[in-house]
Amino acid sequence: MTCLKHTLPNGLQLIAECYSDAYTLGIGFFVRAGSRDEPAELAGVSHFLEHMAFKGTPTMTAEEVNLAFDRIGAAYNAFTGEDATVYFAAVLPEFQEAACRLLAELMRPVFPPDEFDREKQVILEEIRMYLDEPPFGADDLCRAKFFAGHPLGRSVLGSTASVEAIGVEQMRAYHRRRYAPNNMVLAAAGRVDFDALVRQAEAFCGGWESWDEDRMLHPLEPAYGFHLSPKPSASHEYLIQMSEGPSGYSKERFAAQLLAAVVGDDSGSRLFWEFVDSGLADSASLAFSEHEDAGVFTLTLSCAEELFSDNLERLRKLIRGLETDGITEEELQRAKRKIFTRTVLAGERPRNRLFSLGLEWLLFQSYQSVQEKLRLVEAVTLEDVNRLIQRYPLSCHATVAAGSWEAIQ
Amino acid sequence: MTCLKHTLPNGLQLIAECYSDAYTLGIGFFVRAGSRDEPAELAGVSHFLEHMAFKGTPTMTAEEVNLAFDRIGAAYNAFTGEDATVYFAAVLPEFQEAACRLLAELMRPVFPPDEFDREKQVILEEIRMYLDEPPFGADDLCRAKFFAGHPLGRSVLGSTASVEAIGVEQMRAYHRRRYAPNNMVLAAAGRVDFDALVRQAEAFCGGWESWDEDRMLHPLEPAYGFHLSPKPSASHEYLIQMSEGPSGYSKERFAAQLLAAVVGDDSGSRLFWEFVDSGLADSASLAFSEHEDAGVFTLTLSCAEELFSDNLERLRKLIRGLETDGITEEELQRAKRKIFTRTVLAGERPRNRLFSLGLEWLLFQSYQSVQEKLRLVEAVTLEDVNRLIQRYPLSCHATVAAGSWEAIQ
Numbered sequence: 001m002t003c004l005k006h007t008l009p010n011g012l013q014l015i016a017e018c019y020s021d022a023y024t025l026g027i028g029f030f031v032r033a034g035s036r037d038e039p040a041e042l043a044g045v046s047h048f049l050e051h052m053a054f055k056g057t058p059t060m061t062a063e064e065v066n067l068a069f070d071r072i073g074a075a076y077n078a079f080t081g082e083d084a085t086v087y088f089a090a091v092l093p094e095f096q097e098a099a100c101r102l103l104a105e106l107m108r109p110v111f112p113p114d115e116f117d118r119e120k121q122v123i124l125e126e127i128r129m130y131l132d133e134p135p136f137g138a139d140d141l142c143r144a145k146f147f148a149g150h151p152l153g154r155s156v157l158g159s160t161a162s163v164e165a166i167g168v169e170q171m172r173a174y175h176r177r178r179y180a181p182n183n184m185v186l187a188a189a190g191r192v193d194f195d196a197l198v199r200q201a202e203a204f205c206g207g208w209e210s211w212d213e214d215r216m217l218h219p220l221e222p223a224y225g226f227h228l229s230p231k232p233s234a235s236h237e238y239l240i241q242m243s244e245g246p247s248g249y250s251k252e253r254f255a256a257q258l259l260a261a262v263v264g265d266d267s268g269s270r271l272f273w274e275f276v277d278s279g280l281a282d283s284a285s286l287a288f289s290e291h292e293d294a295g296v297f298t299l300t301l302s303c304a305e306e307l308f309s310d311n312l313e314r315l316r317k318l319i320r321g322l323e324t325d326g327i328t329e330e331e332l333q334r335a336k337r338k339i340f341t342r343t344v345l346a347g348e349r350p351r352n353r354l355f356s357l358g359l360e361w362l363l364f365q366s367y368q369s370v371q372e373k374l375r376l377v378e379a380v381t382l383e384d385v386n387r388l389i390q391r392y393p394l395s396c397h398a399t400v401a402a403g404s405w406e407a408i409q
Numbered sequence: 410m411t412c413l414k415h416t417l418p419n420g421l422q423l424i425a426e427c428y429s430d431a432y433t434l435g436i437g438f439f440v441r442a443g444s445r446d447e448p449a450e451l452a453g454v455s456h457f458l459e460h461m462a463f464k465g466t467p468t469m470t471a472e473e474v475n476l477a478f479d480r481i482g483a484a485y486n487a488f489t490g491e492d493a494t495v496y497f498a499a500v501l502p503e504f505q506e507a508a509c510r511l512l513a514e515l516m517r518p519v520f521p522p523d524e525f526d527r528e529k530q531v532i533l534e535e536i537r538m539y540l541d542e543p544p545f546g547a548d549d550l551c552r553a554k555f556f557a558g559h560p561l562g563r564s565v566l567g568s569t570a571s572v573e574a575i576g577v578e579q580m581r582a583y584h585r586r587r588y589a590p591n592n593m594v595l596a597a598a599g600r601v602d603f604d605a606l607v608r609q610a611e612a613f614c615g616g617w618e619s620w621d622e623d624r625m626l627h628p629l630e631p632a633y634g635f636h637l638s639p640k641p642s643a644s645h646e647y648l649i650q651m652s653e654g655p656s657g658y659s660k661e662r663f664a665a666q667l668l669a670a671v672v673g674d675d676s677g678s679r680l681f682w683e684f685v686d687s688g689l690a691d692s693a694s695l696a697f698s699e700h701e702d703a704g705v706f707t708l709t710l711s712c713a714e715e716l717f718s719d720n721l722e723r724l725r726k727l728i729r730g731l732e733t734d735g736i737t738e739e740e741l742q743r744a745k746r747k748i749f750t751r752t753v754l755a756g757e758r759p760r761n762r763l764f765s766l767g768l769e770w771l772l773f774q775s776y777q778s779v780q781e782k783l784r785l786v787e788a789v790t791l792e793d794v795n796r797l798i799q800r801y802p803l804s805c806h807a808t809v810a811a812g813s814w815e816a817i818q
Contacts, residue, residue, distance in 0.1 A: 021430055023753050062686070070677040073746025075754060090754055118688050125691055125713070132644050233642060235541050268479040277471070279527050282534055304534070337482025344432050345484060345499055349758050 003367060004194045006201075011182025011210045014201055015361045017189040017353055017369075025190035026354035027099050027197075028088030029107055030362040032215060033178035035158075036082050036151035036291075044158015045166055045174050047080040048123050052171065053087065054078075055115040057105040062115060065105065072098045075351075078106075082152050083291055083363055090351045093191040097200050100186075104204035107179055111168050120163060127157050134302065135238035136231045138402035142298075146242040146398035148223035151216070152291055180211030187358030190350025220244060220294035222398065229402040236282070237308040237403035238300070239315075243394045245288055245295030248364055253290050254376050255384040256297070256392075260288040261335035262327045262385070263394070264299060268334065271301075274318055280307055286394075292363055297394060305404060319394045326386035339377050343370055412776060413603045415610075420591025420619045423610055424770045426598040426762055426778075434599035435763035436508050436606075437497030438516055439771040441624060442587035444567075445491050445560035445700075453567015454575055454583050456489040457532050461580065462496065463487070464524040466514040471524060474514065481507045484760075487515075491561050492700055492772055499760045502600040506609050509595075513613035516588055520577050529572065536566050543711065544647035545640045547811035551707075555651040555807035557632035560625070561700055589620035596767030599759025629653060629703035631807065638811040645691070646717040646812035647709070648724075652803045654697055654704030657773050662699050663785050664793040665706070665801075669697040670744035671736045671794070672803070673708060677743065680710075683727055689716055695803075701772055706803060714813060728803045735795035748786050752779055 006014040033046050055062045069076050069089065076089035076099075087106050089099045131137045140155040147153025157163075186201055188194075222244050246252035264271045264286020275281035281303035288297050303311050346352040347370035360366050368376070415423040442455050464471045478485050478498065485498035485508075496515050498508045540546045549564040556562025566572075595610055597603075631653050655661035673680045673695020684690035690712035697706050712720050755761040756779035769775050777785070 023757055024750070063682075066677045066681075066686075067743070070743040070747060073743075073748075073750040075747075075750055076676075090750065092750060092753060122688055122691075128644070129691070235537070267485075268475045272475075273472075277475075279531055282531075282538070334476070334479040334482075338479060338484075339482075341433070341482035341484055341499065341501060344501060345758075345760070348432055349754075351754070 001369070003369065006198050008181065008201060008206060010206065010208055011180070012201060012205050012208070013185045013361065014197060015185060015187050015357060015367065016192045016194050016197060017357055018192045018194055019190055019350070022190040022350050024090050024092055024350055025096060025188055025192050026088060026090045026351040027096065027103065027188040028086055028354055028358055029103055030185040030187055030358035031085045031179055032083070032183045032362055033085050034081050034083045035154040035156045037178060037215060038154060041162065042166060042170055042174060043154055043162035044123070044156070045171055046085055047156050047158065048120070048163060048166060049171055049175060050078050050080045050085050051119050051123060052111055052116065053106040053109045055119060056110045056112045057108055058110060060105055065102065068098070068102055074099055080156055082154070082156060084359060086355070086358065088351070088354060093193070096193060096196065100197065100200040101204050107184070107205070108208070109175070111172060113168060116168050120166070123157070123163050124160055127160055127163065130157060134234070134236065135240060135300070136229065136234065136402045138229050138238055138240045138400045141227065141229055142240040142242050142398055142400040145225065145227055145400065146222050146296070148221065150218055150220055150294070152294060177211055177213045180213065181205060181208040182210040183213065185358050185362040187354055187361065189353040189357055215292070217293040224396050224398055227398070227400045229400050230404070231402050232404050234403045236302050237305055237401060238302045239312070239399065239401050241299040241397045241399045243297045243299070243392065243397040245297045245392050246290070246388070247293055247295050248290030249292065250295070252384070252388055253295065255380045255388045256288045256295060257339060258332060258335045258377070258380055259327070259385050259388060260286045260297065261338055262331045263322065265335070265338065270318060270322070274314060275301060275303070275311065280311055280314070297392070299394070308401075308403070323389055323393055323395060326389060327382070329382050332380075332382050332385060336377055336380070340374055343373050343377070410778070412778065415607050417590065417610060417615055419615065419617055420589070421610060421614050421617070422594045422770065423606060424594060424596050424766060424776065425601045425603050425606060426766055427601045427603055428599055428759070431599040431759050433499050433501055433759055434505060434597055434601050435497060435499045435760040436505065436512065436597040437495055437763055437767055438512055439594040439596055439767035440494045440588055441492070441592045441771055442494050443490050443492045444563040444565045446587060446624060447563060450571065451575060451579055451583060452563055452571035453532070453565070454580055455494055456565050456567065457529070457572060457575060458580055458584060459487050459489045459494050460528050460532060461520055461525065462515040462518045464528060465519045465521045466517055467519060469514055474511065477507070477511055483508055489565055491563070491565060493768060495764070495767065497760070497763060502602070505602060505605065509606065509609040510613050516593070516614070517617070518584070520581060522577060525577050529575070532566070532572050533569055536569055536572065539566060543643070543645065544649060544709070545638065545643065545811045547638050547647055547649045547809045550636065550638055551649040551651050551807055551809040554634065554636055554809065555631050555705070557630065559627055559629055559703070561703060586620055586622045589622065590614060590617040591619040592622065594767050594771040596763055596770065598762040598766055624701070626702040633805050633807055636807070636809045638809050639813070640811050641813050643812045645711050646714055646810060647711045648721070648808065648810050650708040650806045650808045652706040652708070652801065652806040654706045654801050655699070655797070656702055656704050657699030658701065659704070661793070661797055662704065664789045664797045665697045665704060666748060667741060667744045667786070667789055668736070668794050668797055669695045669706065670747055671740045672731065674744070674747065679727060679731070683723060684710060684712070684720065689720055689723070706801070708803070708806075717810075717812070732798055732802055732804060735798060736791070738791050741789075741791050741794060745786055745789070749783055752782050752786070
């Protein structure tokens, strides 16, 4: 495996992990445009724009784009987050050029007005469904409360009101600023012909004009507190709890990943034994996610109404115990083995490597091979994790409880 | 890649695809025990048993099993279907023996009474949640109506009443019959040491006693008709429609797979253009699944209440058009490319190969490499697909519509 990089004169960065023994390649554009970049009145525009990228380009209609992807048998999709929008395709090696050309087309959408109006309805429907399903918007609410005015507190979907108000010209202006080539990475992983990729990027993206716009980073000043989100028809209670963690630039992020596995992994974690194995909750987990200027631990728990207040008390005790005694060496070793296996498993699939490759390069200008990641995880000590627990106490959190009122009160 | 096979004296069959360049291996037991094997009064016992497999073995408690999997960093899980129950783990190569030993432990559960009672509550909760979420049990209902008394019509979860009534001794007897070594396959894929695997299987499974029990196969006599499943609180309407297709033994199954892609793939299919791209439905798809004595096409559609009856009419027209004119060569070629890419992508991941390897060997005593599968897909002609459309008309179906009553009536 070799990792190769190149930058076009207009600022578009290329990065690729080339494996001669892979059978496919993943390729994608990683755009530094997410909900955190949106002015309040355009909340949801990044995600809406992602949909519109498939709805017509300078040379192709929506239908032609779709047919062209199908013709090369591509497995393709896109997603939008707080920090980035990603467009990707997995194809057989003979279709590298076609996939690159098509993805480049998507980066220059034309926003046909009729498609715009129709897609807006699709998004509004998506928002309605999101609010209709567990945890009934509690995650967005918790994010807003915890980040307290910080751009990372914004909802990726936006609100019904904000999406309804977005106009084509506003989206066009947002696109011009955020989809400039110097604000993107073109990444590829797998059976990549890198020399050809450079030529293809020059041909398809070389004419894009750069734009002088950066992202505003802000120190996080989280707000703690307990909030209720009533949903009378809910059959279960849902808890979302957010706490601060190290940012994606921090050396402590591997310790944070390990802590999340010890405390809240799907199986064999403290939350698992306390709540899931015992049957007190149907799910309980802790996840860590990293951004440029902040990291966040998200704890979720869902259970029957009548167990909710007891579970809250148990959770408080569990976190108190963690902060008093730390974790054990045995827990750390088990968590390391899990992360090892997952990292290697993810590395086997070009499509998965593509995501970490592209996002880490886009957000942190950082590249780590699977082997380097394994070394960094291995190097974390018990002291590192226990220091992290003190530095970023899980007992300081914003919490949202969604469900019928009775149990919560 | 080499495919190796071996059978132990007690009838346990081993099959493995060994790749010297893989970084992990997937390993799993495939048991010919599913909802189709259950007497009516034990509906749900296969799935309940799958849960109990993790709850105590002759030498380990539930907690020890969980810790032991974690200690080797295994990504492990299990699932139950109509035809089979599968237990699997993905591990780094140095943990092949430990993973094999642990999975073998799971195959001989001891069913501790307290764990049994506790797990029963977990399953009952799972059934409640299943009925609470879209499509609100409509899939199980449609399956029961369509298969009309055929064993494949049974629900994997079972009902609240049937699960409540299951006793430990009944589960033990079911286990003795269905978990006999001659009714299982031990499969592995990836960086497998096959000679070692044979020795490990002999050591861990060689003492299991075989049992003279087979599966009853039945010709399918599907029942057609339209059924309503009222859910007053639903915000959307859900349609499930089942039609007959070729069985997993049939040469026509690749044509059926291609037809499902042409008609109902996620993107670029006839259903996609008619309903999803146009915004008339939020999802619409057609899937094909194969069993030993039957195949089934399952069409699903969900949309806003006010569009439901119009959509039903559109769907009828779409199927009529398909049966009158067939599909086009261009559609077939696009579907082939998609299936190619997916097959190759799945083949890149040992864990995915494991599932088709184990299930196809267990159910059909058939082995096909990724290359052979690609050849068989390539060989399907337009005539094959259009003949299939006539032979298995999608217009003959059992349908369940779930949602609030108003739109349906």
